[in-house]
Amino acid sequence: QKEVEQDPGPLSVPEGAIVSLNCTYSNSAFQYFMWYRQYSRKGPELLMYTYSSGNKEDGRFTAQVDKSSKYISLFIRDSQPSDSATYLCAMSARETSGSRLTFGEGTQLTVNP
Amino acid sequence: NAGVTQTPKFRILKIGQSMTLQCTQDMNHNYMYWYRQDPGMGLKLIYYSVGAGITDKGEVPNGYNVSRSTTEDFPLRLELAAPSQTSVYFCATGGYGNQPQHFGDGTRLSIL
Numbered sequence: 001q002k003e004v005e006q007d008p009g010p011l012s013v014p015e016g017a018i019v020s021l022n023c024t025y026s027n028s029a030f031q032y033f034m035w036y037r038q039y040s041r042k043g044p045e046l047l048m049y050t051y052s053s054g055n056k057e058d059g060r061f062t063a064q065v066d067k068s069s070k071y072i073s074l075f076i077r078d079s080q081p082s083d084s085a086t087y088l089c090a091m092s093a094r095e096t097s098g099s100r101l102t103f104g105e106g107t108q109l110t111v112n113p
Numbered sequence: 114n115a116g117v118t119q120t121p122k123f124r125i126l127k128i129g130q131s132m133t134l135q136c137t138q139d140m141n142h143n144y145m146y147w148y149r150q151d152p153g154m155g156l157k158l159i160y161y162s163v164g165a166g167i168t169d170k171g172e173v174p175n176g177y178n179v180s181r182s183t184t185e186d187f188p189l190r191l192e193l194a195a196p197s198q199t200s201v202y203f204c205a206t207g208g209y210g211n212q213p214q215h216f217g218d219g220t221r222l223s224i225l
Contacts, residue, residue: 008153034213043117043203043216044156088155100171101214103155 006104019076023089117217136204144207145187
């Protein structure tokens with residue numbers, strides 16, 4: 001069983017839709033949760049970074065963490081064609097030397113004009 | 114500010130050849146990482162370094178070697194390339210443990 005499960009999609013939505021992306025995990029040691037966005041032929045870029053359960057909002061993006069259910073989500077409001085990319089969830093446990101991220105396999109999103 | 118720079122961007126190797134993937138950062142980060150990304154598999158950690166002179170294995174280190182002689186550079190060496198090493202390789206840096214990592218744009222490597 002994978003430590004982090006993420007539906008690979010692909011997910012196709014019309015412009016303006018609300019997008020929900022999700023990951024589940026099995027390792028209760030994970031404390032830090034990230035969402036990366038990866039455009040085609042580019043490296044992942046950090047989108048959201050959260051610690052502990054709850055919500056974090058940044059513009060059109062909201063990250064949600066539910067540690068009791070081992071479930072994290074990323075919501076995109078008023079989605080735009082420029083949001084078309086692969087979204088990767090990543091997480092890490094408390095470690096003082098090195099930060100060994102465990103990634104989901106990514107969800108491919110297309111926002112149609 | 115270049116951030117994390119990886120060279121080359123693309124490379125085709127023959128089975129059994131060797132090569133070095135270069136990674137340079139100007140962020141003065143202590144931590145550096147090498148990942149490989151295969152379709153449907155997410156990113157897997159190959160090796161990482163917590164500072165100059167210190168390296169450690171990640172999840173999939175077999176067939177690779179690394180060195181870290183300076184803060185800025187963290188090259189990844191492939192010896193005796195095999196088709197299973199066809200992948201996209203990403204270098205990343207991080208300031209402190211559990212801080213977000215910053216990625217380069219990758220090296221796309223094909224081994225035929």
